[in-house]
Amino acid sequence: MPHRVYKVVEIVGTSPNSTDEAIRNAIEKASKTLSHLDWFEVVETRGQIADGKLAHFQVVLKVGFRLED
Amino acid sequence: MPHRVYKVVEIVGTSPNSTDEAIRNAIEKASKTLSHLDWFEVVETRGQIADGKLAHFQVVLKVGFRLED
Amino acid sequence: MPHRVYKVVEIVGTSPNSTDEAIRNAIEKASKTLSHLDWFEVVETRGQIADGKLAHFQVVLKVGFRLED
Amino acid sequence: MPHRVYKVVEIVGTSPNSTDEAIRNAIEKASKTLSHLDWFEVVETRGQIADGKLAHFQVVLKVGFRLED
Amino acid sequence: MPHRVYKVVEIVGTSPNSTDEAIRNAIEKASKTLSHLDWFEVVETRGQIADGKLAHFQVVLKVGFRLED
Amino acid sequence: MPHRVYKVVEIVGTSPNSTDEAIRNAIEKASKTLSHLDWFEVVETRGQIADGKLAHFQVVLKVGFRLED
Amino acid sequence: MPHRVYKVVEIVGTSPNSTDEAIRNAIEKASKTLSHLDWFEVVETRGQIADGKLAHFQVVLKVGFRLED
Amino acid sequence: MPHRVYKVVEIVGTSPNSTDEAIRNAIEKASKTLSHLDWFEVVETRGQIADGKLAHFQVVLKVGFRLED
Amino acid sequence: MPHRVYKVVEIVGTSPNSTDEAIRNAIEKASKTLSHLDWFEVVETRGQIADGKLAHFQVVLKVGFRLED
Amino acid sequence: MPHRVYKVVEIVGTSPNSTDEAIRNAIEKASKTLSHLDWFEVVETRGQIADGKLAHFQVVLKVGFRLED
Amino acid sequence: MPHRVYKVVEIVGTSPNSTDEAIRNAIEKASKTLSHLDWFEVVETRGQIADGKLAHFQVVLKVGFRLED
Amino acid sequence: MPHRVYKVVEIVGTSPNSTDEAIRNAIEKASKTLSHLDWFEVVETRGQIADGKLAHFQVVLKVGFRLED
Incomplete structure (x- = not known):
């Protein structure tokens, strides 16, 4: 079984309301x-x-996020 | 036209309620x-x-903040 | 009178709702x-x-937190 | 209107002439x-x-750079 | 001849055996x-x-890694 | 159900043989x-x-490590 | 004779042409x-x-910059 | 009651004698x-x-230092 | 013979007199x-x-500090 | 064949004209x-x-710079 | 008796096999x-x-490494 | 006139008495x-x-320290 490999990307979320909402917006996107x-x-x-x-x-x-095997 | 120049100042906002409110308080001040x-x-x-x-x-x-020309 | 000495510990709080709540959960614990x-x-x-x-x-x-004298 | 989300990528520009040209080469690419x-x-x-x-x-x-909505 | 431009991506390799193997797994992937x-x-x-x-x-x-010209 | 809280401690492992063994020694201890x-x-x-x-x-x-509830 | 004391401020210079010119613009301002x-x-x-x-x-x-005595 | 807001400035103290005296000179100034x-x-x-x-x-x-309300 | 393992804790010493005394107070405590x-x-x-x-x-x-074997 | 070993030294170049020239002056020296x-x-x-x-x-x-074998 | 003084140099070791071997190669050199x-x-x-x-x-x-007295 | 170039070396001074004395010992050496x-x-x-x-x-x-021309 191959070992799991992950990739990391950098995203900027924005929100007029809160830092938490900006985080959720980035993840949703x-x-x-x-x-x-x-x-x-x-x-x-x-x-x-x-x-x-x-x-x-x-x-x-x-x-x-995990890369597909 | 002169090139824009900005100044950066360090401010500490406080709030008993939330980090976001502490940020807003600092900016308001x-x-x-x-x-x-x-x-x-x-x-x-x-x-x-x-x-x-x-x-x-x-x-x-x-x-x-932007300095006046 | 002896001088005050403090200790610092590292704690991780979690919350499904907000970063502020995660902070409060860690402190409460x-x-x-x-x-x-x-x-x-x-x-x-x-x-x-x-x-x-x-x-x-x-x-x-x-x-x-402050250590007892 | 959905909130804007941006992605950030890391690029290395090169130039035999100047740091500024290396920056411009990376952006052009x-x-x-x-x-x-x-x-x-x-x-x-x-x-x-x-x-x-x-x-x-x-x-x-x-x-x-801004991600398309 | 255009100047070389590189891109940098962030990858996480894993291994139950050693840090070096985790590095090799990430590069292989x-x-x-x-x-x-x-x-x-x-x-x-x-x-x-x-x-x-x-x-x-x-x-x-x-x-x-080097981007194609 | 209370939210999980973790504590983080700093440990130094040693080994004459390898960095990986030093890590394993610290965790075992x-x-x-x-x-x-x-x-x-x-x-x-x-x-x-x-x-x-x-x-x-x-x-x-x-x-x-996770703190007991 | 009092000892010299300095203050440090943070300024952002801009230029469409070069990083060096942006530095000079900030200092001139x-x-x-x-x-x-x-x-x-x-x-x-x-x-x-x-x-x-x-x-x-x-x-x-x-x-x-040096503060006046 | 408005929440307290603080400003932070950067100062360089000097002393031929000791680091502690340099700190005290900066604060005194x-x-x-x-x-x-x-x-x-x-x-x-x-x-x-x-x-x-x-x-x-x-x-x-x-x-x-604390800003006046 | 088991390999030595150390633990690291974070302490804050205080003193009205000097940074060196604050260090000594923390260690003494x-x-x-x-x-x-x-x-x-x-x-x-x-x-x-x-x-x-x-x-x-x-x-x-x-x-x-060194942990007992 | 022995593996290559490098040494790293820290140098400060100066120039009244540009950052790039300061870099070139340091390398030339x-x-x-x-x-x-x-x-x-x-x-x-x-x-x-x-x-x-x-x-x-x-x-x-x-x-x-590479050390001689 | 004069107090000990140390010097610190920066070295890069290489190895096709492992990070630990690269460290040992640098120290050996x-x-x-x-x-x-x-x-x-x-x-x-x-x-x-x-x-x-x-x-x-x-x-x-x-x-x-320790400098000779 | 050639532009000045400096070299930077890393030294560790020691003292049983004070941090300032450790600094002076390193410089003296x-x-x-x-x-x-x-x-x-x-x-x-x-x-x-x-x-x-x-x-x-x-x-x-x-x-x-400044390198000789």
């Missing part, structure tokens, strides 16, 4: 084209400001 | 004295504990 | 066996994905 | 297969030396 | 779909433990 | 006093040299 | 309001891409 | 123009050498 | 409950400021 | 006393400012 | 010209790939 | 064989513990 998503880690949290208010959060994620 | 706020990035997330419970979040941000 | 909890800092935010959706957040914290 | 390129950041600057002289610069970039 | 693999660097070494014993090593690699 | 060991990550690899030869490897690990 | 500028260090090099081409470099600098 | 100084952290310790001897220590500090 | 203390490394140096003056240093240490 | 120079990597880019203008760039490089 | 080698630490692990297979490991080490 | 010493920076502060007490400080420095 990634799941549309990638199978076997397994874990994520937050690389960076940043965002844009407009008119003196937070406009949207930008959360940079690494997302790992 | 910064916007009272600084114009042209453009972006932020989270440098560190920490907090105080009292009586075995989270007392408040402290989120350290870098906030960038 | 730590407070059951450790006294004088004083502060925390987030070391890493990650999580598991199942069926293309975020299954739970995992937030790694350092938690500091 | 990436733009041939990727749409909506939005930003880059320099991760590392290195290079090869031959016969006691700089042979070429190698600049490692992260390049971000 | 990557070589099935990518041509011109040129170098790798170890980003992180971790692993799973089961029943008090090391179950398998997980070695996170960056793997660089 | 930790498993004698800690239950539910779940994962490890290598923090640092170093070693001692004697008489111009490698005397032993020292591998610093973080080891995570 | 800083010198309009700050005296005794003494040194700088590059914290980060990034930039914007438009229409598949580099639009401008953004170089984040720390700039140190 | 900062306290002349900033109120509500609350904490500091050492970012970097360096120094100048002249005639083969340590000429002075340079300690880079981040200093945090 | 750790030695009251831990045997075979072997080495330490400074992780972070920070402190509190009160009334515009340094109130006390806080030095975060990792302290390593 | 290193090549006068070291043979088999093979690669370099930029560790840090900084510089001096005089009279409100950039006086010279200082680029810190690691330079690797 | 260093011991031919340097006395009183005392410790090493692994700075980076990388390698070359040829024809889709690992060609050789490259392990970057810092090696410390 | 380096100055016996190297000319034109110009600056240092502290890379790491650590030490040995014996019988539950600090035995000596070990301060790792980078020391820069």
Whole structure:
């Protein structure tokens, strides 16, 4: 049986509401084209400001998924 | 036309409720004295504990704003 | 009077709902066996994905507490 | 309207002439297969030396681009 | 002659036996779909433990390969 | 059902033979006093040299284990 | 004689032409309001891409200057 | 009651005698123009050498202070 | 003969007088409950400021000690 | 055939004109006393400012060279 | 009695077989010209790939040795 | 006039008394064989513990010196 191998891609999710929603948006998007998503880690949290208010959060994620054998 | 130049300042927002609110509090405060706020990035997330419970979040941000020409 | 000394331990809280709740879960758990909890800092935010959706957040914290004299 | 999601890829540009040209070469190459390129950041600057002289610069970039909705 | 450009992808190899074998497994897998693999660097070494014993090593690699002109 | 919480401890394994054996020695030792060991990550690899030869490897690990509910 | 004390501020210079020009633009701007500028260090090099081409470099600098006694 | 917000500035203290004195010199200078100084952290310790001897220590500090409501 | 295994704990020493004394205070405290203390490394140096003056240093240490066979 | 071994030294090149020239100056100087120079990597880019203008760039490089068998 | 002083040099060992052998090769080579080698630490692990297979490991080490009084 | 080039070496000073003395001991030793010493920076502060007490400080420095033209 071959040993499992994973690939890691970097994705940036955004949300005007919360950092958690930005993370969920990124994962939802990634799941549309990638199978076997397994874990994520937050690389960076940043965002844009407009008119003196937070406009949207930008959360940079690494997302790992298992490659098919 | 001169090229845009930005300044970055470090601000710590606090909130008893959530990390996102701590970020919004820091930006709201910064916007009272600084114009042209453009972006932020989270440098560190920490907090105080009292009586075995989270007392408040402290989120350290870098906030960038455009300098007037 | 002896000078205060603190110890720092590393704890990972989890939550299916939010990063903030994962932090609160870790602190609540730590407070059951450790006294004088004083502060925390987030070391890493990650999580598991199942069926293309975020299954739970995992937030790694350092938690500091004062040692008895 | 769905929230924007970005992907980040790592590219290494090279040039015998300058670090800036190495950056431009990497972006030009990436733009041939990727749409909506939005930003880059320099991760590392290195290079090869031959016969006691700089042979070429190698600049490692992260390049971000918006994913189609 | 256009200047060479490389792409870097992140792969996680696993092995129950050794870190070196985990590295070789990741490279073998990557070589099935990518041509011109040129170098790798170890980003992180971790692993799973089961029943008090090391179950398998997980070695996170960056793997660089030359893009076709 | 309470959410799982993990603790992370730092252990240094040693071996005159190999880095992998140093990792296994650290995990074997930790498993004698800690239950539910779940994962490890290598923090640092170093070693001692004697008489111009490698005397032993020292591998610093973080080891995570689940706390009892 | 009091000992010298310095302050360090973070500035982002931009240029459509080169990283070096972005650095010079940032210093020129800083010198309009700050005296005794003494040194700088590059914290980060990034930039914007438009229409598949580099639009401008953004170089984040720390700039140190001596405070008046 | 508005939540507290802090600002962090970077200061370099110097001393021919000791790192601790360099820290105290930086704080003393900062306290002349900033109120509500609350904490500091050492970012970097360096120094100048002249005639083969340590000429002075340079300690880079981040200093945090509470902003007025 | 089993190979030596070490554990590393994180301790914060404080002192109103000097960073070196904060280090010694942390080690003295750790030695009251831990045997075979072997080495330490400074992780972070920070402190509190009160009334515009340094109130006390806080030095975060990792302290390593040998586990009994 | 013995396996190749390399040594890495740290060099700082300077130039009043450009970062790239500072890199070339460092390599040219290193090549006068070291043979088999093979690669370099930029560790840090900084510089001096005089009279409100950039006086010279200082680029810190690691330079690797093959040791004779 | 003068206090001991150590020097640290950076060496890259290579091996087609294993990371551990690359470390041993680097130390063996260093011991031919340097006395009183005392410790090493692994700075980076990388390698070359040829024809889709690992060609050789490259392990970057810092090696410390005591300077003669 | 050729542009100045500097070399940086890594030295570890030790002292049973203080971190500052360990720094001075390292510089004094380096100055016996190297000319034109110009600056240092502290890379790491650590030490040995014996019988539950600090035995000596070990301060790792980078020391820069100007190469002769």
